[in-house]
Amino acid sequence: MPAAPRIALLSFMLEANGFAPAATREEFRQKHWLEGQAILDDARAERPRDTGGITGFVEAMDAMGPWTPIPLAATSAGASGPADQAFLEEFLAIVEPGLRAALPLDGVYIESHGAACATVEDDPEGLIFARVRAIVGPDVPVVSTLDLHANVSRRMVEETDLLIAYLTNPHTDMRARGQEAARAMRELLGGVKTAKAFIRLPILPPSVALLSDRGPYGAAIARGQELSKGPILNVSVLGNFSMGDNPKNGMSVIVTSRGDQAAADAVAKELAALLWSRRGELAATLMPIETAARRLQAVCDDPALPPLLFADVADNPGGGARGNTTAVLKAFLAAGVTGTAFAIHFDPALAAEAHALGRGARFTAVLNRDETTPGSDRLSAEADVMGLSDGEVVGRRGTIGGRRISLGATAWLRLEGRIDVVFVSIRHQCLDTAMLEHLGIDLRALRGIVVKSRGHFRAGFDDIFPDERILEIDGPGLVTPVLTRVPFRHIPRPIWPLDPDMAWQVPAEVAI
Numbered sequence: 050m051p052a053a054p055r056i057a058l059l060s061f062m063l064e065a066n067g068f069a070p071a072a073t074r075e076e077f078r079q080k081h082w083l084e085g086q087a088i089l090d091d092a093r094a095e096r097p098r099d100t101g102g103i104t105g106f107v108e109a110m111d112a113m114g115p116w117t118p119i120p121l122a123a124t125s126a127g128a129s130g131p132a133d134q135a136f137l138e139e140f141l142a143i144v145e146p147g148l149r150a151a152l153p154l155d156g157v158y159i160e161s162h163g164a165a166c167a168t169v170e171d172d173p174e175g176l177i178f179a180r181v182r183a184i185v186g187p188d189v190p191v192v193s194t195l196d197l198h199a200n201v202s203r204r205m206v207e208e209t210d211l212l213i214a215y216l217t218n219p220h221t222d223m224r225a226r227g228q229e230a231a232r233a234m235r236e237l238l239g240g241v242k243t244a245k246a247f248i249r250l251p252i253l254p255p256s257v258a259l260l261s262d263r264g265p266y267g268a269a270i271a272r273g274q275e276l277s278k279g280p281i282l283n284v285s286v287l288g289n290f291s292m293g294d295n296p297k298n299g300m301s302v303i304v305t306s307r308g309d310q311a312a313a314d315a316v317a318k319e320l321a322a323l324l325w326s327r328r329g330e331l332a333a334t335l336m337p338i339e340t341a342a343r344r345l346q347a348v349c350d351d352p353a354l355p356p357l358l359f360a361d362v363a364d365n366p367g368g369g370a371r372g373n374t375t376a377v378l379k380a381f382l383a384a385g386v387t388g389t390a391f392a393i394h395f396d397p398a399l400a401a402e403a404h405a406l407g408r409g410a411r412f413t414a415v416l417n418r419d420e421t422t423p424g425s426d427r428l429s430a431e432a433d434v435m436g437l438s439d440g441e442v443v444g445r446r447g448t449i450g451g452r453r454i455s456l457g458a459t460a461w462l463r464l465e466g467r468i469d470v471v472f473v474s475i476r477h478q479c480l481d482t483a484m485l486e487h488l489g490i491d492l493r494a495l496r497g498i499v500v501k502s503r504g505h506f507r508a509g510f511d512d513i514f515p516d517e518r519i520l521e522i523d524g525p526g527l528v529t530p531v532l533t534r535v536p537f538r539h540i541p542r543p544i545w546p547l548d549p550d551m552a553w554q555v556p557a558e559v560a561i
Contacts, residue, residue: 050240056154057247058137059177060178061161063129064080064196064207067131072132074398088123089118095249102227106158109231113235122143122144125451128368157185160560161174161194161199164199164293178209187355191208193209193211194214194230198288200287200293200532203247208248210237210243211237211343214285221448221508229283236479244306248301251299251541251551253532254300256365258332258333259288263329264327265328268323269320269323273302273544274339286300292528294535300543310560318559335530341380345359349386359498361502364525366476366525367505370396370526371527372395372526373525387500388497389495390492390499391468391499396416397457400459401414403462407437413431414431434461440474443483444509446511447508448480449509471485479506480508487547503557507519532546
């Protein structure tokens with residue numbers, strides 16, 4: 050092993066919804082863009098902005114001994130539409146010359162999401178991995194971390210030595226997986242050669258069925274960890290991102306061993322068989338909007354009933370939705386609901402207007418005046434400006450605990466004197482109570498909360514709302530978990546549950 054190995058660092062993070070507007074250069078640079086030394090400075094900061102992979106990797110590499118980091122470029126648009134092809138090429142135009150200038154390298158770490166696509170390229174991660182491999186050669190270890198919602202291609206597995214997926218959903222282990230990547234990198238630098246098995250299953254599960262602590266998905270992750278011993282270096286079970294509408298769609302299993310192909314193959318086949326046998330349990334159970342409104346009105350009328358949290362899962366910006374549908378809000382206003390907060394609604398124009406008017410102002414708020422996306426309907430309501438902020442927030446717990454995140458100009462408006470709504474200027478899902486509390490909203494005094502999120506909110510609100518007081522609403526939006534409503538064009542067929550009578554067997558050959 051080199052005394053101070055030279056390791057290149059880069060990050061490209063995008064969960065691409067095939068039905069959402071393209072993710073532009075401006076969106077990537079607004080949400081997260083770092084180059085060179087700024088990547089290391091952020092990773093070593095007390096409150097980093099990085100999603101966790103690079104932070105954990107740098108932290109563990111620093112702890113294990115001397116090394117020479119070569120930071121290149123790091124960017125993320127979170128969840129959005131397909132990346133603008135020109136921006137993808139711009140990113141590669143920074144990374145490729147940087148890699149060549151840094152040669153010789155001893156290793157490369159890539160923080161990836163795994164469910165990206167671009168307006169032309171349908172496998173950006175595979176392309177990035179291949180470009181990196183072409184420059185550094187076949188003998189330099191290339192390690193990448195993936196979101197467990199990754200849509201994995203064979204090319205992604207072939208062009209890397211090791212892919213490591215998150216184990217938790219909500220994602221609270223991104224930093225830990227970066228640390229795992231660093232430990233594995235040290236093994237590879239010490240001479241370990243990997244053997245890999247890969248199976249993509251024709252299963253398209255709804256996003257709400259992929260929590261990691263329950264159901265067949267949780268069982269497969271847990272079994273994979275039981276088998277991660279001896280020759281097995283890593284087991285990754287990936288749920289896929291159904292709204293990617295991509296040829297890579299489908300749950301997948303990647304098993305990496307320390308050179309033992311037979312061991313990797315056996316584990317991959319066992320886990321694939323488990324998932325296929327229990328696929329019928331991967332289902333979405335959602336509450337109609339009108340039922341949710343009546344349920345909350347009952348809570349508002351009876352102080353003895355505990356408060357409820359409703360997840361507007363179909364309009365989750367964490368899956369590429371716009372984060373501004375109004376169907377749930379309209380229904381709750383019509384039902385006379387009080388003491389309830391909605392968070393967070395993406396409406397830069399309305400947030401800017403509230404800032405211009407100032408705290409204490411009263412005006413007629415027009416939501417979505419600039420929107421044309423179906424479901425992002427206009428809504429007019431009398432509003433009081435209750436609080437304003439620059440939207441610079443530090444997460445309290447869960448997926449963004451201890452991390453800095455920018456919401457842009459943010460406004461807390463009280464609509465019709467009884468429902469509080471947090472409006473933001475940078476599109477994010479509601480991940481953490483800090484997104485409301487930094488404005489002065491007392492969550493524990495509320496009778497109900499509606500969050501635009503699919504599941505990550507659970508790790509940020511779990512000390513207030515246990516599972517039994519969380520209800521998922523069947524509303525409109527670009528990430529509906531009711532997959533029969535989705536006009537898929539590019540997913541591989543047949544695929545369960547869209548083709549419920551299909552047959553499938555675990556393939557005999559799974560080695561890469």
